[in-house]
Amino acid sequence: MEKVYHLVSEEEAGIRIDKLITTLDEEWSRTQVQEWIKQENVLVNGNKVKANYKCEPNDKIVINVPEPVPLNIEPEEMDLDIVYEDRDVIVVNKPRGMVVHPAPGHTSGTLVNGLMAHCQDLSGINGVMRPGIVHRIDKDTSGLLMVAKNDLAHEALVEQLVKKTVTRRYEAIVHGNIPHDFGTIDAPIGRDKTDRQKMAVVENGKHAVTHFKVIERFNDYTHVECQLETGRTHQIRVHMKYIGHPLAGDPKYGPRKTLDIEGQALHAGVLGFHHPRTKEYLEFNRPAPEDFCRLLDFLHKRK
Template sequence: MSDFTWSVDTEKGERIDKFIAKQEPDFSRSRLQALIEDGSILVNGCIVKSNYKLRAHDVITADLKADEPLEAKPENIPLDIIYEDEDVIVINKPKGMVIHPSAGNREHTLVNALLYHCRDLSGINGVLRPGIVHRIDKDTTGLIAAAKNDKAHRSLAKQLADKTMNRTYLALVHGVLEHDYGTIDAPIGRDEKDRQRMTVTAKNSKNAITHFKVIERFQEHTLVECQLETGRTHQIRVHMQYIKHPLVNDPKYGYRRDEGGQMLHACALTFVHPKTLEVMRFEAPLPEAFEKVLEELRAREDL
């Protein structure tokens, strides 16, 4: 393991991956880009993209793990496959599974499982995220689509960008929402005090829009259906906290740091098939643990 620090002076305007490649020629550009995306390379203490343009007086800190190969390896991990053909595969992801390898999670990810099952995946996102078009959090359950080739990947990515891929979630939140429907339009950026958290902020943020509909009300909780118009990191979790209705069991944004992870499930996914152009909709039932919590809440209502 090697730690490096650089202070930028005359390199203003240069991409960070190009700058570091000059300093450390033993590291390929693709590997440096993966390290940047992992958060192993920071600028002024903050995570940036690999295409970040450096400014004068920026301070770069890097934890370069030369002894750890940055590639995903196939692993024989069972998958709950909802649909599969030669272009796409749709998985019902369980709680606790990380989507792709990153710092601290090199193995046992969805990508490792997909590489074993599919053999071939699109290469647009590099060796650590082959086939991955969109993501859901480690402890969020439910539907995620992956691309088996670059053509399918470009099609699905364009649908995401054009907001024509519909992603629907069920979330159990604290408190009783007054309105049956609503839209949360609040920009999200990284929390300056904790880089592992996101927050609603006007600084270094991106627009974020979440639509919600109340499905069921309880004495102290509400089951809501959420539709993402944008796809920011932790978007539903951050937005529900922002309106003072955080997700139940959310360890980062909830009232308590309960074990088990947030009550959030990607229940439906709709997109146009990259080859046939058929509109495809997939649904995944609530996991047993989520359903059990709802049953307990319903039982309390009858007391």
């Protein structure tokens, strides 16, 4: 059982303990934290508390994080779009609507289920829930992902992500007419303080940088290419909303009145990295899916 320690700051005073703890790790849900509190896995100044306890300055919080309950993740035969594969790495083109890895309550139909049926040798660094997964893209974002087949490859690919040497370029359709041909958004991202299910640009968030360039303008929409320098949760979606141009179809960060597409119009079309064993630079391209292209055709005809 992992122990996590936190000293409450002046700025955090008055926040409910269950809410505060979810800000310490983006993968901890409020429901999960409330259960830990009930099980007395959370102590404040050595004492058990209730979930609605309001934190005070200099409170010493100790969280005993339970070991994750192992789930039986079953291989499932799927028609995966494997772009590249060797003994170390798989590059797969994930369709829109597919979740990358299992989670409690959602253990089937994910990319990991399909990969486990495709090959037995995935790296174990991320454990039973996320074997081989080096980075993620959202359920309703399509495009290229690299997957590690062994721990050597996994560590090498993660190191490249940390050093920002991986090429990740996305196509997106956003609301509004972006006046600048090129731009860089350098704004920190963290949990939205008013809605824990969302991310937002926040003062004490994690460093996040997105570069963009305009491909084509369509009056009230713009077709853009975005290149990630960092890889924060929902980064492109949050950054484009931040500059007043949310993604078309985005149910979480965009307006209700939008283009007819299931989920955000975002496609990870270009992925490049150095091979973990040979060190050769590899770059892969996949065109945007049919529904994305259909929107572009509609905007062209309307233009």
